[in-house]
Amino acid sequence: MSTPYPLALQVNGAEHRLEAALGDTLLTVLRDALALTGAKRGCNQGVCGACTVLADGEPVRACLTLAHECAGREIVTIEGAAGRAQALQEAFVETGAVQCGFCSPGMILTAAAMLERTPRPSADEVRAGLSGNLCRCSGYRKIVDAVLRAAETGAP
Ligand code: FES
Ligand code: FES
Numbered sequence: 001m002s003t004p005y006p007l008a009l010q011v012n013g014a015e016h017r018l019e020a021a022l023g024d025t026l027l028t029v030l031r032d033a034l035a036l037t038g039a040k041r042g043c044n045q046g047v048c049g050a051c052t053v054l055a056d057g058e059p060v061r062a063c064l065t066l067a068h069e070c071a072g073r074e075i076v077t078i079e080g081a082a083g084r085a086q087a088l089q090e091a092f093v094e095t096g097a098v099q100c101g102f103c104s105p106g107m108i109l110t111a112a113a114m115l116e117r118t119p120r121p122s123a124d125e126v127r128a129g130l131s132g133n134l135c136r137c138s139g140y141r142k143i144v145d146a147v148l149r150a151a152e153t154g155a156p
Contacts, residue, residue, distance in 0.1 A: 007068055011036065012080025020067045027051045027062035030077060038078035038105045042134075049133035052106035053077045059110045078105035085112040088150045097146035099137035107133045111147045120151055 002021030009016045011034060013126040018033050027044075030036045030053070044049035045061045051062040081089055088108045091097070098104050109129060114121065116130035121129065126147045127140075135143060 005068070007071060009034075009070060009075060010073065011065065011075045011132045012077060021039075021075055022066070022068055024067045025063055026053070026060070026065040026067045026070050026075070027146035029067040030062060030075075036077045036079050040102050040105060041104065047134070049110065050103055050107050052133065054109050054113060057112045057113060057116065063064070070114075078109060081108065082152065084113075084115050085109060087153055088112055088115075088147065091153070092095055092143070092148040095142050095146040095149055097139060097142040099135075099139050103133060103135040103137075107135070111150070115147070119154070121147070123148060 002023055004019035004021050007018055007020045009018070009029065011030070012153055016034055018029070020029050020033065027039055027041060030039050031041065039053050039062050040050035040061065046061050046064040049061065052059045053062050055065070055070060055073045088111050092104055092108060104120035110130060110133050118125060123144055126144045130143065
């Protein structure tokens with residue numbers, strides 16, 4: 001068993017002091033130590049995007065990110081969604097973009113970072129921005145519609 005080391009993580013605006021092995025991923029710590037299960041373990045190898053969270057406002061694959069590398073960074077999960085991410089959540093529901101919901105947290109946080117950079121994207125820009133996030137239910141059209149709808153509301 002790997003030796004645990006102290007780790008202070010800033011998640012959704014709160015500091016968490018815990019212990020984690022050097023090889024523990026951010027996804028493992030979020031889900032198993034902090035019970036923040038919004039970030040999903042899909043492929044667990046960086047392909048599907050279901051584990052996406054924000055680190056200092058940028059989307060990262062929590063399954064490929066070591067927890068200890070996140071010390072000093074501001075991590076946001078879907079549980080801490082506010083502003084654009086909150087507007088996106090509402091737009092996903094209103095547009096019917098949530099089917100099983102497994103991909104939704106990663107899609108929403110990826111889209112939130114995209115809207116931060118490009119507040120009024122075209123449909124093609126949304127498709128390109130979300131191309132690293134896979135939806136097994138294949139409801140891509142409604143997901144794109146939801147992001148465009150959230151962009152229209154111009155949430156902060
Ligand atoms: S679970 Fe991380 S990319 Fe699939
Ligand atoms: S809604 Fe089921 S995987 Fe996307």
